[in-house]
Amino acid sequence: MSKGSVLRVLGSMSGTSLDGVDAAVLETDGERILGFGPSDYRAYTSTEREVIRAAFGQWSGPEVEAAADVVTSAHIDLLSQFEDIDLIGFHGQTLSHDPAHHRTLQAGSGERLAEMLGCPVVHDFRSADVSAGGQGAPLAPFYHHACARWMKEDKPVAFLNLGGIANLTWCDPYMPDPSQDGAILAFDTGPANAPLNDLMKTRLGLAEDQDGRLSAAGHVDETIVAAVLTDPFYSDLPPKSLDRLDVVDLVDRVGALSDADAAATLCAVIAATVAAGVRHCPSRPGRLFVTGGGRHNPVMMAMIAARTEGAADPVEAVGLNGDMLEAQAFAFLAARVLRGLPTSAPGSTGVTAPICGGFVTDPGKLAKIAL
Numbered sequence: 001m002s003k004g005s006v007l008r009v010l011g012s013m014s015g016t017s018l019d020g021v022d023a024a025v026l027e028t029d030g031e032r033i034l035g036f037g038p039s040d041y042r043a044y045t046s047t048e049r050e051v052i053r054a055a056f057g058q059w060s061g062p063e064v065e066a067a068a069d070v071v072t073s074a075h076i077d078l079l080s081q082f083e084d085i086d087l088i089g090f091h092g093q094t095l096s097h098d099p100a101h102h103r104t105l106q107a108g109s110g111e112r113l114a115e116m117l118g119c120p121v122v123h124d125f126r127s128a129d130v131s132a133g134g135q136g137a138p139l140a141p142f143y144h145h146a147c148a149r150w151m152k153e154d155k156p157v158a159f160l161n162l163g164g165i166a167n168l169t170w171c172d173p174y175m176p177d178p179s180q181d182g183a184i185l186a187f188d189t190g191p192a193n194a195p196l197n198d199l200m201k202t203r204l205g206l207a208e209d210q211d212g213r214l215s216a217a218g219h220v221d222e223t224i225v226a227a228v229l230t231d232p233f234y235s236d237l238p239p240k241s242l243d244r245l246d247v248v249d250l251v252d253r254v255g256a257l258s259d260a261d262a263a264a265t266l267c268a269v270i271a272a273t274v275a276a277g278v279r280h281c282p283s284r285p286g287r288l289f290v291t292g293g294g295r296h297n298p299v300m301m302a303m304i305a306a307r308t309e310g311a312a313d314p315v316e317a318v319g320l321n322g323d324m325l326e327a328q329a330f331a332f333l334a335a336r337v338l339r340g341l342p343t344s345a346p347g348s349t350g351v352t353a354p355i356c357g358g359f360v361t362d363p364g365k366l367a368k369i370a371l
């Protein structure tokens, strides 16, 4: 792909909260956002969800293979609905993440997708970064930087993703290249919805604390919040990233509390760890734009605003789609991979030098998009 060519890229993301697959079209040259296209979502069935969940924390074997099949099939279902696509960016589903041992596993077959959909697919975005000593996550920050430039922000801003895990990107839109030193600082701040969903599931058999209704009725146990914050992860300087399994024990920390108090306390833990993350930023971000499902939880949003002593606005406030931002991010990164541009840098994953991650599987169509 030559500099300046605009592609219609379909990005897809299957996130840690295991609700389903998001897919969105982005028009991009890998440096700029040039247009937004259609998007769609396919929920996992409860059976599919359990097959994937059974493989969490594993690296190989029959459960991993079964999970990969479910992930690939769900993506084929969803992605085959889109038309006029030049390229697909396929994140897959993270099953295990252990950057300290240079390994991370995103289940799903980019090769099968390319073959079934007859379209070039970029996949396995994280392995090259962890092999080179990076955290392999978060990877959306380069797209957050492009969003800040698209928004024509003139001061550093921050993006907070409240998915299963929370990640924060501080970025300076004045610097044109996201891989430049000082353009970005990004890292996982700690838990987001994952422990709250686990609490709702084990205590009440529900998928989530819808609209924060249970949390709103509870009281925060500040002793527990303070105790969680003593975990060195929160004071450690970035870069840092988390595995889904790193936050499961938080449900035990609130085990003695009533349902409502436990939910409220978990929301406060999320907000306090986000606030600890904001304190790691090079400068106080002018604005904090929130993406991911947690922005729909008014209790979580209010606690974040209170504990960061600032405003936390959903990204919709600036015309972005907070349900599809991660899918768009992997569309953006796929275009960067085709151009050989970096997808991570010391400021985003701690990798020693900017690196282009991701593999391209081409069923014979790439020649058509002016490489």
Ligand SMILES: Nc1ncnc2c1ncn2[C@@H]1O[C@H](COP(=O)(O)OP(=O)(O)OP(=O)(O)O)[C@@H](O)[C@H]1O
Binding pocket: 014, 015, 016, 017, 018, 019, 161, 162, 163, 164, 165, 166, 193, 194, 197, 207, 208, 209, 210, 211, 212, 291, 292, 293, 294, 296, 297, 326
């Ligand atoms: N109306 C709502 N009220 C409360 N919580 C909500 C609401 N809508 C979504 N959520 C929360 O958001 C979660 C989904 O968020 P999202 O889709 O951003 O996660 P993900 O992409 O799977 O995660 P990650 O970014 O960690 O990979 C749900 O599991 C739920 O906990």
Ligand SMILES: CC(=O)N[C@H]1[C@@H]2OC[C@@H](O2)[C@@H](O)[C@@H]1O[C@H](C)C(=O)O
Binding pocket: 015, 016, 094, 097, 104, 136, 137, 138, 139, 140, 141, 161, 163, 164, 165, 166, 167, 188, 241, 242, 326
């Ligand atoms: C290893 C992995 O899949 N990490 C996810 C997870 O979900 C949120 C947070 O933890 C983030 O680090 C990352 O996802 C987003 C899309 C990212 O890479 O930017």
